[in-house]
Amino acid sequence: MKLSETHQQIRDTTRRFAQEVIRPLAEELDREERFPAEVYRQMGELGLFGITVPEAYGGAGLDAAAYALVMEELSRGYSSVADQCGLLELVGTLLSVHGTEAQRAQYMEPLLRAALRPAYCITESDAGTDVSGIRTTATRTADGWELNGAKLWIHNAPVADVAFVLARTNPAAGKRGMSIFIVDCDLEGVSKGPKEHKMGQRASQVGELHFDRVKLRHDALLGEEGRGFHIMMSVLDKGRVGIAALAVGIAQAGLEAALDYAQTRKQFGSHIAEFQGVQWMLADMAKDIQAARLLVHDAAERLDTGDRASIACSMAKCFAGDTAVKHSANAVQIFGGSGYIRGYEVERLYRDAKITQIYEGTNQIQRTIIARDLVANGASL
CATH class of the missing domain: 1.10.540.10 (Acyl-CoA dehydrogenase/oxidase, N-terminal domain)
Known part of the structure; x- marks a missing residue:
């Protein structure tokens, strides 16, 4: 590359x-x-x-x-x-x-410049993968809008200064009745739930945001009214490339740690890197990580050219997420008992990897997107 x-x-x-x-x-x-x-x-x-x-x-x-x-x-x-x-x-x-x-x-x-902390607010209790299920509403008033509802599993929610909120502005219009609002979190009616204690990526703050009769000005609307769903979805391909690259980084860190450990740890009088079983694990890690990396960069290039980007982004996100989970587990395996102990990097990498199969669209949804694109556009990529 x-x-x-x-x-x-x-x-x-x-x-x-x-x-x-x-x-x-x-x-x-x-x-x-x-x-x-x-x-x-x-x-x-x-x-x-x-x-x-x-x-x-x-x-x-x-x-x-x-x-x-x-x-x-x-x-x-x-x-x-x-x-x-x-x-x-x-x-x-x-x-x-x-x-x-x-x-x-x-x-x-x-x-x-990190002087403001944003939150990107889509997910609700009944609207995870199915974004069309959101219930948060924004109703027109004489002075602008009134926002009501709640979002959960929101990145930065416990520390957010400003939220970008997807809400229904025309409940009868389905996906075409959603809009995005920029909401300053110090407005009256905005409240934050407690910080969630997560399995991995624990420095990423996640929690709930609640909106109770929040008064917004007309200029809080981001983009065209009724186009919020499409606008939010339009950035998800880039988001999937980002998460795929993040997953590659986790897997790469695991490979580096496992290789270093295998070349220093001795059993039966030899470094464990000399054992074929460990060598094959390292080889599988290296080839899958490089394959994931190449998928990521192919997807990134397609994003810039517009050449069937969505299927490429879903492929990259799905494969890289699966690779990160599989091979961070292999890194733990190479470390043996030490890899199961807090304080060893590979233990954290294993916990950090799992969410890459879930957020920015689950890997099951990525497979659905890939299959639908193949049926619609053919197998030649």
Whole structure:
């Protein structure tokens, strides 16, 4: 996989930051479930948020391949940090493509320098994979809108300053009756649920947001009224490339740890890397991780060209997520009993990997998307 000079520079800069700043903190952040605001401020100063956001709006103005490289390298350090980068990328894309000049002027710069913490609010108790099931409503008033409802499993909810909320504005219109609103979290009627205690990616804050008769101005509407579902869905392909790259980063960190351990750990008078059983595990890890990486970069390229991007993004996300789970488990296996103990990196990687098969669309849904595209457009990719 040949990288351009620009891609090499962004990869090397991110790798160095992940190695020197993120990785030394990963065990502490996982143990304490702490939001690393100081790390995000440094990332904002380095320009690691808003990779594909146009330079005119304060982003790096790079392509999806650069975004994938950044996500993989951050995740090698700690996937919770990469997850924050992915969230900012989605929100930055929403604003740059669909926001008004006033909205971009108010929110973009503080978001990209980590002075504002966003939440991306779709999921509800009866609306997970099936987004059409949302019940949060926004009703027109003389002064704008009134927002009512609740969202759960929302990234950054416990610490959010501003929420991008999908709500029903015309319940009779189905998917065509949803709109997106920018909601400042200090408004009256906005409340936050407790932080959830998760299996993995524990420094990523997740919780509920509640909206009780929240008064919004007319200019809180993001994009065209009634197009919210389509706008939210339009950024999910990029989100899937980001999560796929994040999964590759988890798997790569597991391979590096397992290889190092296998070359130092001795049993029966030999390094365990000399045993064929361990060698085959390492070989399977390496080939599957590289295959996942190539799928990610193919999907990123298609995102930029528009060439059957959705099927490629689903393939990358599905395969990379499965690879991360399978081979972080193999990394634990190579470590043996040590790999099952808190404080060893591979134990955390195994827990961090599981969510990559769930969020940004479950891997079962990705298979459905792939199959439907094949039926509609044929097997030639």
